[in-house]
Structures are given as structure tokens and as C-alpha cells.
Amino acid sequence: xxxxxxxxxxxxxxxxxxxxxxxxxxxxxxxxxxxxxxxxxxxxxxxxxxxxxxxxxxxxxxxxxxxxxxxxxxxxxxxxxxxxxxxxxxxxxxxxxxxxxxxxxxxxxxxxxxxxxxxxxxxxxxxxxxxxxxxxxxxxxxxxxxxxxxxxxxxxxxxxxxxxxxxxxxxxxxxxxxxxxxxxxxxxxxxxxxxxxxxxxxxxxxxxxxxxxxxxxxxxxxxxxxxxxxxxxxxxxxxxxxxxxxxxxxxxxxxxxxxxxxxxxxxxxxxxxxxxxxxxxxxxxxxxxxxxxxxxxxxxxxxxxxxxxxxxxxxxxxxxxxxxxxxxxxxxxxxxxxxxxxxxxxxxxxxxxxxxxxxxxxxxxxxxxxxxxxxxxxxxxxxxxxxxxxxxxxxxxxxxxxxxxxxxxxxxxxxxxxxxxxxxxxxxxxxxxxxxxxxxxxxxxxxxxxxxxxxxxxxxxxxxxxxxxxxxxxxxxxx
Amino acid sequence: xxxxxxxxxxxxxxxxxxxxxxxxxxxxxxxxxxxxxxxxxxxxxxxxxxxxxxxxxxxxxxxxxxxxxxxxxxxxxxxxxxxxxxxxxxxxxxxxxxxxxxxxxxxxxxxxxxxxxxxxxxxxxxxx
Numbered sequence: 001x002x003x004x005x006x007x008x009x010x011x012x013x014x015x016x017x018x019x020x021x022x023x024x025x026x027x028x029x030x031x032x033x034x035x036x037x038x039x040x041x042x043x044x045x046x047x048x049x050x051x052x053x054x055x056x057x058x059x060x061x062x063x064x065x066x067x068x069x070x071x072x073x074x075x076x077x078x079x080x081x082x083x084x085x086x087x088x089x090x091x092x093x094x095x096x097x098x099x100x101x102x103x104x105x106x107x108x109x110x111x112x113x114x115x116x117x118x119x120x121x122x123x124x125x126x127x128x129x130x131x132x133x134x135x136x137x138x139x140x141x142x143x144x145x146x147x148x149x150x151x152x153x154x155x156x157x158x159x160x161x162x163x164x165x166x167x168x169x170x171x172x173x174x175x176x177x178x179x180x181x182x183x184x185x186x187x188x189x190x191x192x193x194x195x196x197x198x199x200x201x202x203x204x205x206x207x208x209x210x211x212x213x214x215x216x217x218x219x220x221x222x223x224x225x226x227x228x229x230x231x232x233x234x235x236x237x238x239x240x241x242x243x244x245x246x247x248x249x250x251x252x253x254x255x256x257x258x259x260x261x262x263x264x265x266x267x268x269x270x271x272x273x274x275x276x277x278x279x280x281x282x283x284x285x286x287x288x289x290x291x292x293x294x295x296x297x298x299x300x301x302x303x304x305x306x307x308x309x310x311x312x313x314x315x316x317x318x319x320x321x322x323x324x325x326x327x328x329x330x331x332x333x334x335x336x337x338x339x340x341x342x343x344x345x346x347x348x349x350x351x352x353x354x355x356x357x358x359x360x361x362x363x364x365x366x367x368x369x370x371x372x373x374x375x376x377x378x379x380x381x382x383x384x385x386x387x388x389x390x391x392x393x394x395x396x397x398x399x400x401x402x403x404x405x406x407x408x409x410x411x412x413x414x415x416x417x418x419x420x421x422x423x424x425x426x427x428x429x430x431x432x433x434x435x436x437x438x439x440x441x442x443x444x445x446x447x448x449x450x451x452x453x454x455x456x457x458x459x460x461x462x463x464x465x466x467x468x469x470x471x472x473x474x475x476x477x478x479x
Numbered sequence: 480x481x482x483x484x485x486x487x488x489x490x491x492x493x494x495x496x497x498x499x500x501x502x503x504x505x506x507x508x509x510x511x512x513x514x515x516x517x518x519x520x521x522x523x524x525x526x527x528x529x530x531x532x533x534x535x536x537x538x539x540x541x542x543x544x545x546x547x548x549x550x551x552x553x554x555x556x557x558x559x560x561x562x563x564x565x566x567x568x569x570x571x572x573x574x575x576x577x578x579x580x581x582x583x584x585x586x587x588x589x590x591x592x593x594x595x596x597x598x599x600x601x602x603x604x605x606x607x
Binding site: 097098099101102194195208234238240241242300302303305306307309310317321324325326327328329330331333334335336337338339340341342343345346347349351354355357358359361362365372374375376377378379380381382384416417420433459 | 529530
């Protein structure tokens, strides 16, 4: 059994000179060589860049200088996030040879904090999917159950942390794509509020929904990573000017007496019985911690999937218009420019992406814009209001992350609507802009991980993390 | 039936997507089912509701969306052209435009076609 590294563990080992940053990275690359062929979680490895960073860190250690907060920590980055000089494919054929000329701000900040980027992780194509089965580079296997999906779209980022192939990773969440894979792979996974982390360098799917966030093996590490990547960025005008608290320092604050909302709409039919049992056990843990459970209603929950699949696909149809073979990526040649566009896009995009582009274009087109897109934006207001109303009464909201445990590969691949409906508990928070974390909440039959989701008010990440940490420390993962 | 084969063809044209016959029918059927489901939004009276066009309020991004109007160096052309499919610095080379799009402005997506010309400079400040 390989040891499980944490951010603190890495720091201690480096400072005590038990291991060098170079040796640690080499150790992780060896693990990757052994396990990645089966899991298909990494798409591209970046040993040269990793070496440049470990050399820097090892020099600091040798000189006895203070180490930055993530010094030597091996991390992985989802392949929709730009990394200068490292191939970035978005899980798509249309970007199969795209090498970004710049780093995403989140990547820049990770590296400035000393993290070692091991490579890029597999994902559903352009972050569209809930199982990582939509990647042009093959599916990812769930490390805890290799005949099952790791979740999506950040399946690779979740799998590498769960399998011990990285200490932490970055994923992205548009409708649940960080939280759900975190739930399926049994690890904590967080998305901060919309605007908390800069989207500069995140290859866009839906600009009013996309967020970058961390996976780690424990809540403290999630908090540490969020602190590093969050904060105002002049390159992203939708990033907030609100200051970033020291999330790690805030973790120990007592949660006794906090009011936790249990929304009736998230506990109806459609939830797997095994999931329900674990979630109820998880809620008991909060009761024992002295939290007050409050029944609440969030009446527009049932309309969230319909709203999400109008808005997200509409924004995607616009954001993906840039893939035309002119400036980067795949080009399918032709005598005429417009035929080149059509053939390039026809050949380069997978089925799910095409489906969403068609749907998104349709709901924006003349004659349908009011009935669909405008209507969707109005219902989105109602959903956001549901959350604001709830947070007038409670400090946080508890829900299951997913109605089902990790399903088998291929089980939902033929029915897009069925796949979409699995996002039912996560898209609400995406639409409202609020932060959410998924924390491990038991395993059905001792094998299939279940996740408990905690929503907070906008820019209330500290509270969400406090609750998640308290839950974890109280043994929530083993219910 | 909410969406016809012709609807899908029209939309695919707007989105510059080449779809095969089998794909066409598959998407038509799937999108038809999805649109049926989406119809449930009509259960809600939104006549007095404002659309949520922005997620953050002005004061959450205040003072920060505008900057001083200063010219800063932006020498990215070489980097950007390095990995282009067919670069001829400082240009991206593309096939010439033989056909002129016959559809007039029918919505946001159709403007994609008219903004490209045969030689597009790599120095353009288009969104990358």
C-alpha cells in the first residue's frame, strides 16, 4: 500500500530532508506509470516542467529558505485549463495538438505557491458530461471500482487524487462537474462561488456557470488550494474584488448551533435507497455536532435541469463557435473557407458536443429566443432567489451530491436525457452562483462512494469548509 | 414533435456543422425529447420576473472592470502563430471565400461567417 501524501506531509518531509521534491515527483511518476494505463486518467505528462519546479524547490530547501505554501506538492490539472507549453485538448479531437501560449491564472498561482504540475487530466469533451465517457481519448475508470465511471466531467482529476497519482488536482464545475466526480471517487471536492476563482485560461464552456476548483484527499488541503487560486484577477472581469479569507485558518471554528437547511425537494423520489441511507447517516453526524436541522423548501428545484440545459447549451454554442480550423487545433482542408469550417467542426467535435451546439443554437435562434433562452434566464432568477430566501433562514444547506452511486461504464451512454437528469442536485447551485462542496459520506456495500453536498451563501466558502471539516473530523466519511 | 429534420439542418447550417444523415435523425429525436422535457418551464409564470443576465452584482466587481487607458506591450503574435494550422507570419492562411453566406442576420451565431476574410492578421485582438 502506498502512503497517502497531504500538503502538510509534503512540507514536513521536505523540511526534514526525508525526501527531495525531485524524488517525490519521481515517485508519483512511477505510480502513474503503473496505474494510469488502466485508469486513463492522465492524458499528458509534463516531467520537464515538473523538473524545473522541483529544482527550484530543492534549491530553497538547500538554502534553508522559507517554503511557499504548496512547495513540492504534486498536482494535476484538468485538460480544459490552459498550461503554457503543455498540450491542452479539452478531451476533444478538435484541439488534439493545441499548445496554449499562456497559463491560466489558477495554474500560475499554483506554481507560484510551489506546486509541481505533473500533467493534464482526462475529462468529458469541453467539460460536457457527467461520466467522463464523452472524452475523445477514451473513458476514465473509477479507481475504487474499475467497471464504473469516476463521474464527470472532471473524471480524470478526481480519479488521479483518489488513486494516489497526485496529492491534489484542479477540476472545473459548470453543472456539477467537480462535485459529482468527487462524490463518485470518494474524495472532497469543492467549487467556490461564481467569481471566486479567475476563469482566465479556462477554455470556456458556459461563461456564466464555469468555475475552477480543487480536489484533494482531505478538506484541509481543499481549503489550502482554494486560498491559493482564489482572488481578483484583472484578466477576468467576472472575478470578484471581495478579499480571500485564510480558509485553512478558519477551519477549526466551531459549528455547534449552526442552522442547516434540509430542502424537501432534494429528498423525494428518484434517490437511490442506498444513497438515501448514507445521507441520512451523514445528517445524523451534524446533529451530533450540535447543528440545528431546519426543514426548508426550495420550490423551483424541479425546474433546474430544464433551465440549465437551455442556458448552458446556449452559451456553449457561442463559446465553441471559435473552433473553425483557422487559428489553432484541427483543420480539415477544403477549397472554400466556409466548407473548411463545416468539415473541421463536423470531424472535430464528438456527439455530445454537437448535440449541445445544435440545441443551444436552436434555443437562441430567431423565433425561439423568447420561449427558451429568455424564459430560462427568468427561471434562473427564481432559482437564485430560492437560495437567497433559504440563506435568510439557515447558514448552509445539506443535500445528496448525486441521486445515484457511481454507475457502470456504458449504462447511461445511450440516453442523453437520463444522463442530464443525474445532475439534478448539483445544477441548482451552479445556476444560483453559490459555493458547494461534496464530502465523502460512506460507501454503499462498503464499496460504492456516496457524497454529501453542502451549499453556502455567495462568498460563504469559509462556512462551507468549516462544516465539511467538522464532518470529516467527526468520521463522516465512514458512516 | 417539437423539432423537424429541417429545423436541425437549418440550425446545423447556422452553427457551421456538417452532419451526416444518421447523425441528423439521431439528434433530431434526442433533441425532440429534451425540448419536450424543457417545456415544463411553461408551468411557471415569469411575466414579472427579470432575466438573470449577470451572476454578480456591480458592487461585487466594482472599481475593477475598468482600467487606465494605457498601452501595454502585447507581443504575442509569434507565440500564437507557432501552432497555427497554416501560418504565414504575420497571417493565418485560409482557403479563399468562394461563397457568400446567403442567410441575413438571423441571430447571434450567424455573424461568425462574415467576420473572417481570406487573410486574417495574427496581430488581431480577436478572442483567442
